[in-house]
Amino acid sequence: MLVILGPTASGKTTLAVQMARQLNGEILSADSRQVYRGMDIGTGKDLAEYSVGGPAVPYHLIDIVDAGDDYNVFRYQRDFDAALADVLSRGKTPIVCGGSGLYIEAALRPETMLPIPPNDDLRAELAQLTDAQLLDLFRANPSPYTPLADTSTRKRLIRAIEIGTYLNAAGSPVSGPGNVPALRRDLPPYRVIGLNPPVPLRRERISRRLRDRLQHGLIDEVRQLLDAGIPPEKLIFYGLEYKFVTEYVLGTLPYDAMVGQLETAIHQFAKRQMTFFRKLERDGLLIEWRG
Numbered sequence: 001m002l003v004i005l006g007p008t009a010s011g012k013t014t015l016a017v018q019m020a021r022q023l024n025g026e027i028l029s030a031d032s033r034q035v036y037r038g039m040d041i042g043t044g045k046d047l048a049e050y051s052v053g054g055p056a057v058p059y060h061l062i063d064i065v066d067a068g069d070d071y072n073v074f075r076y077q078r079d080f081d082a083a084l085a086d087v088l089s090r091g092k093t094p095i096v097c098g099g100s101g102l103y104i105e106a107a108l109r110p111e112t113m114l115p116i117p118p119n120d121d122l123r124a125e126l127a128q129l130t131d132a133q134l135l136d137l138f139r140a141n142p143s144p145y146t147p148l149a150d151t152s153t154r155k156r157l158i159r160a161i162e163i164g165t166y167l168n169a170a171g172s173p174v175s176g177p178g179n180v181p182a183l184r185r186d187l188p189p190y191r192v193i194g195l196n197p198p199v200p201l202r203r204e205r206i207s208r209r210l211r212d213r214l215q216h217g218l219i220d221e222v223r224q225l226l227d228a229g230i231p232p233e234k235l236i237f238y239g240l241e242y243k244f245v246t247e248y249v250l251g252t253l254p255y256d257a258m259v260g261q262l263e264t265a266i267h268q269f270a271k272r273q274m275t276f277f278r279k280l281e282r283d284g285l286l287i288e289w290r291g
Contacts, residue, residue, distance in 0.1 A: 001084075001188045003096040005030070005104055005277060005287070006195030007270040009205035013049050015195065016097035017057050023093040026058040028083050030098025030107060033238060035076070036067045038225060041218045042241035044209070060087070068230045072159065074113045077106040081184065088188065096190075101276035102150035108190070108285070111183055116163045126158045127233060134158065143167045152272035155239045194277060194287040206266050213241070214259065222249055240265055 002023065004016050016027050027050070029035075033043040040047075050057045060083040065071050080103075087094045096107055106113055126134060134157050138149070143164030151157040197205070222245040225235060232250060235242040244262040247253040253261070281287055 001094045001096065001190035003104065003108070003190055003192040004195065005097075005101075005192065006099060007202060007273040007277075008044070008099055008266065009202055009209055009270070010099075010195035010197055012097050012099065012195055013046055014052075015193070016095050017049055017052060020057040020093075020095050021054060023095070024091075025093035025095045026060065026087045028080060028087065028094055028096045028107075029059060029061040030080075030096050030100055030103040031062075032071075032073075032076070032100040032103055034062045034098075035064050035071050036069070036238075037063045037065065038067045038228070039221070039238070039242070041213050041216065041221045042245070044213075058092075067225055067228075068234050070118045072116075072118075073102050073106045074115045076103050077113050080107045084187075085185075094188070099273055101152065101273060101280065102156065105148075105150075105280060108187065109184075110187075116166050119162050119166065122162055122165060123158060123237075126161060127237075131157070134161065137161060138164070141165070141168065150276055152276055153239045153269065154243075155237050158237070192285060192287045194289045196274065196289050197291055202270060203267055206270065207263060210259070210263055210266065219245055219249065222246055240269060 002019055002025070004012050004019070006012050019025060020027055031043065033039060034045050036043070045062060047059075047062075050059055061076070061079055064079065084094055096104065098104060126137075129137070131154055134154065135151065138146075138151060138157060138161050141161070141164055144167055145160065145163045149156075149160035149163070151160055218241060222235065222242060225242075226232060226246070226249065232246050235246040237243075241262065244253065244258045244265065248255060248258040277287065
């Protein structure tokens with residue numbers, strides 16, 4: 001198995017498609033937003049890339065739930081295991097590709113993750129807080145999940161607080177009786193390649209890609225999601241493109257401010273992705289970095 005990770009705009013999909021052609025492989029996405037149908041431009045699915053240079057490379061874990069669904073890392077791990085078993089059963093090489101650190105960690109960890117249900121009332125309360133207030137709340141209420149939590153985006157920070165609140169209220173730590181994660185089926189041997197282009201190049205790619213997406217339908221995509229009945233607060237919860245463009249469509253953020261704030265947020269997100277990947281390294285994951 002091959003794992004390709006890296007921050008946004010680092011060229012992961014292009015490399016994954018190339019490797020899939022060389023290794024008779026299929027791609028398993030590790031992107032927390034590409035699971036949603038109808039969220040195409042903002043998540044950068046770029047499905048046309050899977051057909052570049054030859055027949056389309058099969059992919060998994062993209063477009064598997066409706067936008068607005070409460071998908072989470074527990075469900076991802078379950079779906080990943082099913083997709084992995086399918087790929088292996090047909091003698092293909094699995095190629096995991098994505099930038100969602102928590103999803104990659106879930107794919108590679110030896111034990112199953114515990115199902116923590118969403119808490120809509122708590123989420124409504126947390127939605128009123130600033131990012132700084134959320135982080136203070138997270139730090140002030142440690143739980144058995146705290147060392148494992150990914151707080152790199154507002155969405156993930158809220159989910160981390162939600163999980164910690166559930167575990168603390170239940171009084172049963174992750175390793176406690178009745179709440180012990182089961183071991184998963186052994187993964188095939190794997191190699192992890194990390195893409196980390198120079199920061200100036202990454203920033204230039206992010207800015208260019210954002211302009212391209214805005215010119216080629218991102219705003220219309222958000223309008224269509226809202227027209228389809230997806231609540232604005234749900235799109236804002238998904239973060240980045242969907243947060244800022246939703247606020248623009250609703251009239252609460254001028255266009256120029258939306259573009260500037262969104263561009264800054266994506267650059268910051270890329271930095272947080274790299275921070276999480278370095279954490280995975282400190283935890284023992286061997287990553288072969290390429291510029």
